[in-house]
Amino acid sequence: MASVIESKKACAVNPLKMSQPLGATLAFLGLDACMPVMHGSQGCTSFGLVLLVRHFKEAIPLQTTAMNEVTSILGGYDNLEAALINIRSRAAPKVIAICSTGLTETKGDDVEGYLVTARKRKPELADTEIIYVSTPDYVGGFEDGYQHAISAIVRTLVKPLPVNPQQVTLLPGSYLSPADIDELREIIEAFGLSVIVLPDISGSLDGHIPPDWRGTTLGGTTLEQIRTAGASAYTLGVGEQTREGAQTLLDIAGTPFEIFERLTGLEVNDRLLQKLAQISGQAVPAKYRRQRSQLLDAMLDSHFYTGGIKVAIAAEPDLLLAVGSVLVDMGAELHCCVSTTKSAAHALLPAQQVILGDLEDLELGAADCDLLITHSHGRQAAQRLNKPLLRIGFPVFDRIGNAHRRMVGYRGTMDLVFEVANLMLDHVEHHHPGDWPLSPEALQAAASVATLETV
Amino acid sequence: MSASLKAKIADVFDEPGCEINQGKSDKDRKKGCTKQLAPGAAAGGCAFDGAKIALQPVADVAHLVHGPIACEGNSWDNRHSASSGPQIYRTGFTTDINELDVIYGGEKRLFKSIREILDKYNPPAVFVYQTCVTALVGDDIEAVCQRATAKFGKPIIPVNAPGFAGPKNLGNKLGAEALLDYVIGTVEPEFTTPYDINIIGEYNLVGELWQVKPLLDALGIRILSTICGDGRYNEIASAHRAKVNMMVCSKSMINIATKMEQRWGIPYFEGSFYGIGDMSDTLRQIAKLLVKQGAPDDLLLRTEQLIAVEEARAWQRIAHYKQRLTGKRVLLITGGVKSWSVVAALQEAGMEIVGTSIKKSTKEDKEKIKEIMGDDAHMIDNMTPREMYAMLRDARADIMLSGGRSQFVALKARMPWLDINQERYHPYGGYEGMVGLVHEIDRAIFNPVWQQVRIPAPWGDDGETLGAVSANGSA
Numbered sequence: 001m002a003s004v005i006e007s008k009k010a011c012a013v014n015p016l017k018m019s020q021p022l023g024a025t026l027a028f029l030g031l032d033a034c035m036p037v038m039h040g041s042q043g044c045t046s047f048g049l050v051l052l053v054r055h056f057k058e059a060i061p062l063q064t065t066a067m068n069e070v071t072s073i074l075g076g077y078d079n080l081e082a083a084l085i086n087i088r089s090r091a092a093p094k095v096i097a098i099c100s101t102g103l104t105e106t107k108g109d110d111v112e113g114y115l116v117t118a119r120k121r122k123p124e125l126a127d128t129e130i131i132y133v134s135t136p137d138y139v140g141g142f143e144d145g146y147q148h149a150i151s152a153i154v155r156t157l158v159k160p161l162p163v164n165p166q167q168v169t170l171l172p173g174s175y176l177s178p179a180d181i182d183e184l185r186e187i188i189e190a191f192g193l194s195v196i197v198l199p200d201i202s203g204s205l206d207g208h209i210p211p212d213w214r215g216t217t218l219g220g221t222t223l224e225q226i227r228t229a230g231a232s233a234y235t236l237g238v239g240e241q242t243r244e245g246a247q248t249l250l251d252i253a254g255t256p257f258e259i260f261e262r263l264t265g266l267e268v269n270d271r272l273l274q275k276l277a278q279i280s281g282q283a284v285p286a287k288y289r290r291q292r293s294q295l296l297d298a299m300l301d302s303h304f305y306t307g308g309i310k311v312a313i314a315a316e317p318d319l320l321l322a323v324g325s326v327l328v329d330m331g332a333e334l335h336c337c338v339s340t341t342k343s344a345a346h347a348l349l350p351a352q353q354v355i356l357g358d359l360e361d362l363e364l365g366a367a368d369c370d371l372l373i374t375h376s377h378g379r380q381a382a383q384r385l386n387k388p389l390l391r392i393g394f395p396v397f398d399r400i401g402n403a404h405r406r407m408v409g410y411r412g413t414m415d416l417v418f419e420v421a422n423l424m425l426d427h428v429e430h431h432h433p434g435d436w437p438l439s440p441e442a443l444q445a446a447a448s449v450a451t452l453e454t455v
Numbered sequence: 456m457s458a459s460l461k462a463k464i465a466d467v468f469d470e471p472g473c474e475i476n477q478g479k480s481d482k483d484r485k486k487g488c489t490k491q492l493a494p495g496a497a498a499g500g501c502a503f504d505g506a507k508i509a510l511q512p513v514a515d516v517a518h519l520v521h522g523p524i525a526c527e528g529n530s531w532d533n534r535h536s537a538s539s540g541p542q543i544y545r546t547g548f549t550t551d552i553n554e555l556d557v558i559y560g561g562e563k564r565l566f567k568s569i570r571e572i573l574d575k576y577n578p579p580a581v582f583v584y585q586t587c588v589t590a591l592v593g594d595d596i597e598a599v600c601q602r603a604t605a606k607f608g609k610p611i612i613p614v615n616a617p618g619f620a621g622p623k624n625l626g627n628k629l630g631a632e633a634l635l636d637y638v639i640g641t642v643e644p645e646f647t648t649p650y651d652i653n654i655i656g657e658y659n660l661v662g663e664l665w666q667v668k669p670l671l672d673a674l675g676i677r678i679l680s681t682i683c684g685d686g687r688y689n690e691i692a693s694a695h696r697a698k699v700n701m702m703v704c705s706k707s708m709i710n711i712a713t714k715m716e717q718r719w720g721i722p723y724f725e726g727s728f729y730g731i732g733d734m735s736d737t738l739r740q741i742a743k744l745l746v747k748q749g750a751p752d753d754l755l756l757r758t759e760q761l762i763a764v765e766e767a768r769a770w771q772r773i774a775h776y777k778q779r780l781t782g783k784r785v786l787l788i789t790g791g792v793k794s795w796s797v798v799a800a801l802q803e804a805g806m807e808i809v810g811t812s813i814k815k816s817t818k819e820d821k822e823k824i825k826e827i828m829g830d831d832a833h834m835i836d837n838m839t840p841r842e843m844y845a846m847l848r849d850a851r852a853d854i855m856l857s858g859g860r861s862q863f864v865a866l867k868a869r870m871p872w873l874d875i876n877q878e879r880y881h882p883y884g885g886y887e888g889m890v891g892l893v894h895e896i897d898r899a900i901f902n903p904v905w906q907q908v909r910i911p912a913p914w915g916d917d918g919e920t921l922g923a924v925s926a927n928g929s930a
Contacts, residue, residue: 010550
C-alpha cells in the first residue's frame with residue numbers, strides 16, 4: 001500500500017543502513033564450523049565485527065583478505081589465496097564463506113575465477129567448502145547481502161535428492177533472532193516434521209558457553225544438513241528477502257515454496273499453522289490453540305496503550321513490515337516510515353509512504369509522534385525528542401539479551417505487543433494541578449468588574 | 456593512491472622516534488614501516504578508522520565520510536569521547552555513494568553534501584574523510600574541499616586516509632597531518648598566558664580528561680586546546696600559541712608534537728594520566744617545562760604541594776582494596792602506552808602482572824615495562840585467543856583486562872574481565888580514576904557470580920570441571 005519515496009539528499013545523516021557484506025556475513029555465521037571472510041581492506045571487516053560483537057555479545061569469527069593499496073590495484077588473487085591457506089591451517093573450518101566489498105568490486109576482482117585457480121594450485125583446500133557471494137558496499141544494504149548469501153549457499157552446496165515428504169526447509173529472514181528461529185523450529189517439529197534451517201544462527205549466536213575455545217562458528221546449519229535440503233518437500237521463507245533463496249531451491253531441487261511476508265501477528269501465524277497442517281497431514285496441536293487464545297487476550301489488554309498512537313519507524317524492509325503491521329493491527333498509525341532499500345515488502349506496508357532514507361528523516365518525521373522504533377542508533381534522536389524508543393533490528397548494542405528476544409509465532413507476537421504497551425505505559429502522561437490553566441481573558445473576567453469595563 | 460598521499464605517508468614515517476626506522480638504510484626508510492598484514496589472519500581497523508578515531512573527538516565540527524555505506528553505516532556512533540558541549544560530532548554524515556558515483560565519480564555528491572551540512576547544521580568546519588572506493592575511482596577530496604572552502608567561507612578540511620593505505624595507527628597519524636596542514640596555526644587565540652598547554656592524543660573517553668582538568672585548573676594551568684578529546688575547532692586552530700605540548704597516547708599522534716616543535720618551538724613530553732606515580736610525574740613535567748618557557752617558578756612548589764595532598768588521599772582510598780587484591784594475578788591485553796602505564800597502576804594496588812601485551816608498543820614502551828616489572832616482565836608479543844583462553848581456563852590469572860573484542864575469551868572461560876579500552880563505561884584518569892580502576896577490579900573479582908557459573912552441571916555434560924575451581928564451587 002505504501003508508496004516509496006527515494007531521498008533526494010546527497011548526504012546521508014545518521015545512517016540507518018548497513019552494508020551488504022555485513023548482511024552476508026550474518027548469514028554465513030549461521031553455518032556450522034564456518035569462517036566468513038570479507039574480501040577487502042582490514043577496516044571493512046573490523047567495523048562489521050565490532051557491530052556483531054556488540055549486538056550478540058559473542059566472539060565472532062570473521063576474517064579479512066587485508067587488501068592494501070598495491071594489491072587493490074594489482075588485483076587480490078594473492079591475498080585471497082593466502083587468506084584461504086591461512087584460515088585453513090589456523091582454524092580448520094569446514095566452510096570458508098567469502099563476500100566481496102566495495103573496494104574489490106570497484107577494482108573488479110573476479111573472485112569466482114580466483115577460486116577456480118586457487119583450487120587447482122592448492123590441493124590442501126580440497127577438504128574445505130568455499131562459498132562466494134558478490135556484495136558491493138555501494139549497492140543495496142544489509143538485507144540484500146543476506147539474501148544473496150543464502151542463494152550463494154544453496155547454489156554452491158545443494159543438489160537435487162529424492163523427496164522426503166516429512167522434511168521442510170526453513171529460510172529465516174535476517175532480522176530473526178536465535179530465539180525466533182528456535183520458536184519456529186519448535187512449531188514445525190510439533191507437526192512431526194523435520195526441519196532444516198538455512199542459515200541457522202540459533203546454534204552459533206544464541207549465547208552459550210562451549211566446553212572449549214573454537215576459532216570458527218560454534219554451531220549452525222551443518223554441511224550435511226545443507227546438502228540434505230535437496231530432499232525437502234517444501235520451503236518456508238520468512239520475509240521477502242528469502243524469496244531469492246527459495247527460488248534457487250526450486251530451480252535446483254524442484255522444491256515448492258511459500259514466502260510468509262512476516263510471522264509476527266495473528267493472521268500470518270494462522271496461515272503458517274494451516275500450511276504446516278497441510279504439509280504434515282496433522283491437526284494443529286492443542287498447545288498452539290491455547291497460545292493463540294493467549295495472544296488474543298494480550299492484544300486486548302494492550303490495545304489501550306497502542307490504540308491511536310502515532311509511530312515513527314525506521315528499519316530494513318522486512319522488519320519494517322513485520323513490526324509496522326502488528327502495530328497497525330493494534331490500532332497504531334504509521335506516521336513516518338523509513339527504510340534502507342527497495343523491496344516488494346514495501347507494497348504490503350499499511351502506511352501512506354516509505355522513505356528510503358536515514359535517521360535524520362526519521363527524526364524530522366517523528367516530531368509529532370508518540371513512539372520511535374529503530375535500532376540503537378535511534379537513541380540520540382529519541383533523547384533529543386524526549387520520546388520512548390523501541391529498539392529493534394540490528395544493531396542493538398545498548399541492550400543485552402538480544403539473542404533471546406522473540407517476536408515470531410503467537411508467543412513472540414505476544415512478547416512484542418507487551419513490550420510496546422509497557423513502553424507506552426512508562427510514558428503515560430501524569431497530570432498536575434496546574435495542567436489546565438484558565439485563559440488570561442477568563443482570569444481577567446473573573447478578577448473584577450471594573451477591569452472588564454475598561455476592555 | 457595520489458602522489459600527495461604517498462608523500463604524506465613517507466613524511467609521516469620520517470619519524471625520529473620510530474625504532475624500526477632508525478635501524479634502516481635511507482632507501483628502506485622511504486618505504487615506511489607499516490607491517491604487511493597477513494590475509495586471513497589479520498584483525499583490527501584500517502587507516503580510515505584510525506583517522507576517524509583520532510579526529511572524531513573534535514566535538515563541534517561535522518565529520519563527513521565520503522564513501523559507500525560500509526565505512527560510516529557500519530561504524531558510526533561506536534565510541535564515545537565525551538563532549539562538554541556540542542554534540543554534532545556524534546551525528547553520522549556520509550555520502551553513501553552508489554554505483555553511478557563509482558562509475559562517474561562522487562565529487563559532485565561530496566560537494567553537495569558539504570553544502571547540505573552547512574545549510575542544515577552550520578558547524579564551524581567540516582572534516583571530509585576519504586575512503587578506499589572513492590580513492591580508487593580517483594575522487595580528489597582535496598580539490599573539492601578547497602573549492603568548498605572558497606565557496607562557503609568555512610574551513611572544509613580533507614582527511615586523506617583511505618582504508619587500504621595501511622593500518623589504524625597510520626590513520627591516526629594521517630588524521631594528525633590533516634590538522635597540521637589545514638587547522639593548527641590558522642586562528643589566533645583571544646589572549647595567551649604563561650600557563651598555556653595543549654594535550655595531544657587524549658580522547659576524553661568516558662570523560663577521563665575531566666578527572667585531570669581540575670588538577671591543572673587548581674595550579675592555574677590553562678588547557679589551550681585538546682587534540683582531540685572534547686576538542687573545539689577554533690581552540691585547535693590556535694594551538695600553536697601554547698607554551699608546552701603534552702603527548703598522551705605517544706604512538707598515535709606524535710607527528711603533531713614533533714612538527715609543532717619544529718614550526719613554533721613548542722617543547723613536548725610524553726606522559727600518562729594512568730597510575731598515581733605517572734600522574735604525579737606528568738604534573739611535574741608540565742610545571743617544569745612551563746617554568747622553563749618563562750612561567751613563574753613558584754609553580755614548581757605549588758605542584759609538589761598539590762601532588763603530596765592528592766597522592767596521600769589516593770593511597771588512603773586504595774589501601775582498603777590493596778589488602779584484598781594483593782597477590783591477585785592480572786593478564787593485561789592492551790596496546791601502546793597502556794601496556795606500561797596500567798602495569799604501574801596495578802602494582803600500586805598490590806596485584807601481580809602475569810602478562811602484558813606488547814603488540815602495539817614502541818621500543819620505549821617496552822623499556823618502560825622492563826623498568827617497572829624487572830626481569831620478570833612477561834611481555835606477550837602476539838597471543839592468540841586460544842592461548843588466552845587456555846591461560847584463563849587453567850586459572851593462571853585471576854582477571855583479564857582488555858578491549859571489548861576479546862572479552863568473551865575470558866567470559867567463556869568463566870573468568871573475570873574488565874574493559875580498559877574504548878568501549879568501557881568507567882573513567883580511569885588521574886588519581887581519581889586510579890581509585891576507580893581498583894574499585895572496578897575488586898568488584899569484578901569478588902562478584903559472587905563467578906562461583907555460580909563455575910558450578911559444574913550435576914549430570915556432567917558441560918565439559919570438565921574448570922581450572923582452579925573445586926567441585927563445591929569455591930573460588
